[in-house]
Amino acid sequence: MAHKKIINQLESYIKGELGTARQQQIKAHLAQCSSCRREYLFLKQYFKVVKKLTLAEPPADMFRRIREQTDRADGSHAEKKILLFKPYFYRIAALITFIGSGILAFYYLNQSSSLPVASEKRTPAVESAAACRTDRESNIENKKVKKVKEEKTILDRKQAASELYRRQKKDKEKTADHLAEQDLQTDDTLTDPAAPLPHSRKRQTAAESMALSGNGGALAKKVYREKQILSGSSLPPVVTEITNQTDIICISNTVVRFVLKVAHKRLDAVLSLTNKIPDYKVDKQTVKEDYYFFSFVRQN
């Protein structure tokens, strides 16, 4: 610590700026301490050289050059900032470049997607590549158009089917009303065993509508045709009992045959029915979605 303090004061000691007491103290320390003495000797020589250094003369034309430069630097004493060196210049330039490139890219992409690339001079390879690209694009477009058309046709069909269904439903309601009126007018006809029951008639119309709409399938169509030929039929009482329950519907009833639409879960009821009506036997059996269609034929 003492060494450091003395080294810091060596300059003042050499220049004789310290008090006599301090000068004596340092002198005594230097006589004892070799490292401080080395520092002192160096500094003494260093200051001797430095003291003799005089100011160097600048070049003769330097002043003239400075004057020329300052004259050129415009009349105002204030620093004129060129736009190029203003801090926000680069930000604005970057922003403009970014926006410009974005607009160009957008324009180019739009142009390339809407129009085929038209260039005067093209190499065969480039042309073939472009042709392939256009072919691919046209194929994709064709596929898209086809898909749209198909969707349209499906929608049209669905609409047509729904319209047809609505019309048939109306017709069915009309015929049901008409039959009900007829039943009310001629009560005597009910006693006739050959005459069909209003209930069965309604079932017939249902079978007809189903056959028309294609819900019953080929079997229902066939039944409908048979119904056209034969007229007048009645279900055995056991069948009417069962069909009064849910999930078993008699969709067709003729003299020799009747068709039941049965839900899967009610299959056991139909199987038990076959034992109860020995004069009828199952002729055909088809499955459609969640239903069975059983065709019972009277045995001769």
Next chain:
Amino acid sequence: MALLRLIYCLIQESLFSKEQAAEDLKCLQQIRQGEKKYFTRLTEKYQKMIFNLCYRFFNNYDTAADLTQEIFIRIYRKLSSFKGKSMFSTWVYRVAVNYCKNHAVSGRFLFFKKVDGLEQQDKEGFSYKREPVDERSDPQQVLSQKQNSALIQQALTRLDPRKRMLLVLRDMQAMSYREVAAVLKIKQGTVKSALARARADLRAILTGEFHFGT
């Protein structure tokens, strides 16, 4: 108000006399009013000191001349930023010091030094041809002085810019601790301790590499 500021500046720093400081302020006022010729007065007044600062700092005559020119143009452009919080001379020195430090750090000087320095250096590698000394002295002493000053200059260039600037300002420009502290914007105590470290480094270079004083 201006007078109070001037007094405050004079108390803080004493690079120049009271009259010189007042003259500087007068020149500045004239320049601000559009009288360009007053800047030439200021240039005349400070060019030698700034040139010597650059010369001692870079140990290259041509570089010092170029840099002095650049510094004065910078001062001219930045005159509006001088608020009068310090003496004008201190402000001028501060601009010069910062410019020299930046120039030294930027590395541009390293390239030019090699090219420019060749013609000034003798076969031993010391550049003392332009070294100004008192010619009336004994020729032997003059030669010795030239050699020693060249050695010191060479060793100075090995120091880092901060230490080099401290030694240039204090030892070669003969500034007081207070003035050095004002120019470098550091405390006087810091100046003293930093100077001691800089001199120790210089001694190590001079005695180790250049056999100074042997």
